[in-house]
Amino acid sequence: MSRKKVVIPLQRHGSYYADGYINHKSVLFLLDTGASVVAISGDMELVSVFSSS
Numbered sequence: 001m002s003r004k005k006v007v008i009p010l011q012r013h014g015s016y017y018a019d020g021y022i023n024h025k026s027v028l029f030l031l032d033t034g035a036s037v038v039a040i041s042g043d044m045e046l047v048s049v050f051s052s053s
Helices: none
Strands: 016-022 025-031 047-050
Touching: none
Parallel strands: none
Antiparallel strands: 016 025, 016 047
């Protein structure tokens, strides 16, 4: 099994964002690199993220 690498560029103001989908709806994720815990509600059954260019 090969590993894939996703690179998400740092934005001008110092944050990381990624486009993605939750339950087939487009969303913009703010990635908190300092978070020690991340939680998503159980009713969000399908989450996929792809890097924005």
